[in-house]
Amino acid sequence: MRRIGIIGVGEIGRAIVEGLHDQGDGASEVFLSPRGARTAAELSDRYGTVRVCPDNQTVVDSSEIVIVAVRRQDRHEALAGLTVPDDRVVVNVMSGVGNDDLRRTLTTDAPMVRAIPLPSIRHRRSLTVTYPSHPVVDSLFEHLGGTLPVADETAFNVLSAVTGTLTTHYRYLATLTSWATGLGIAETDADRYVRGLFQETGRALEDGTRTLRQLAADHETPKGSNERVRTTWFTPANSAALTQVLDDLLADLEGRQGDVLR
Structure with a gap:
């Protein structure tokens, strides 16, 4: 069972949780940050393998994969002071925030992958772009509808621009x-x-x-x-x-x- 943490439970965070549990599939244990408290509580009530953590550090400590889904403008406040061990895998789904930027904020050498999950991921119908390719992250999004790993950040940004339509x-x-x-x-x-x-x-x-x-x-x-x-x-x-x-x-x-x- 994968242990997945989500920091920032907005529309994309909700969609990921719902996609992980689509068709009654509870193969992943999910730890949610208290940000987006109402949504996090609702998801925890609905799914037995979803837990709301008291703070973001607990999310990191409890998880193998840490998905950062806060709003771009909130990232410094939400992530300040976090300690992310190098054996975690960080998935950056923040629009317009590169991995170099996020790595400076988190000061970690953990593997870091950018991704563009869309709301339809809740139905496992969303093809998710990732960069760089990572077996754990690509496997996660393949389970949620499909993965499109790209070769470089230029390609990632091109497809991110297309998403803006x-x-x-x-x-x-x-x-x-x-x-x-x-x-x-x-x-x-x-x-x-x-x-x-x-x-x-x-x-x-x-x-x-x-x-x-x-x-x-x-x-x-x-x-x-x-x-x-x-x-x-x-x-x-x-x-x-x-x-x-x-x-x-x-x-x-x-x-x-x-x-x-x-």
């Missing part, structure tokens, strides 16, 4: 719902239809035999509605603007680690 997708769907509602469709009906439409479209992504461009083409009829919206709204200028936003975000991730939020 997630809420834009949700806002796009919300805009479709608002447009339909403004034209007289009941809000609940518009919301239900948009969700169903894109849930079904999302299932097509499971077909790894077709590229994303092929999937787009397969969902279009020449001169049909989908082609019309794509070519008149998602223009080359629109695409270039998105590329520029990603370029700027990547530059921040590479040049000012610790100053960018996901």
Whole structure:
């Protein structure tokens, strides 16, 4: 049984705990920090192998794998004075905080791995990017839906920038719902239809035999509605603007680690 500690029990911390216990799987013992007390207490009440510790040092002392999931701006306060033995494995899931930064804060020689777990990890459907590859960490996230180890921090930052588009997708769907509602469709009906439409479209992504461009083409009829919206709204200028936003975000991730939020 793995002993896993989580410092900072927010949305990602909760999702990791729920993913570890998905389908009744209690193969890991989990130690939670008192930060995010309400969420930590709820998880402890729900799962018999989850315990809330009195402080962060107890989390470290009780665990083999220590997941640091505090907010970037809270890291110095939350981690100050911690002693992390070199035989622990530290997993850094803080957005925009490099391992060198975290190592200076913790003053430890323990192995340290960056990771990008997403909320869908609770359903074991999230492919988690890791750097550097480490057998213990990669095995953990493989159990939670899959692992994508990358060769260097540049690649990690590129995929971290891509992750920054997630809420834009949700806002796009919300805009479709608002447009339909403004034209007289009941809000609940518009919301239900948009969700169903894109849930079904999302299932097509499971077909790894077709590229994303092929999937787009397969969902279009020449001169049909989908082609019309794509070519008149998602223009080359629109695409270039998105590329520029990603370029700027990547530059921040590479040049000012610790100053960018996901």
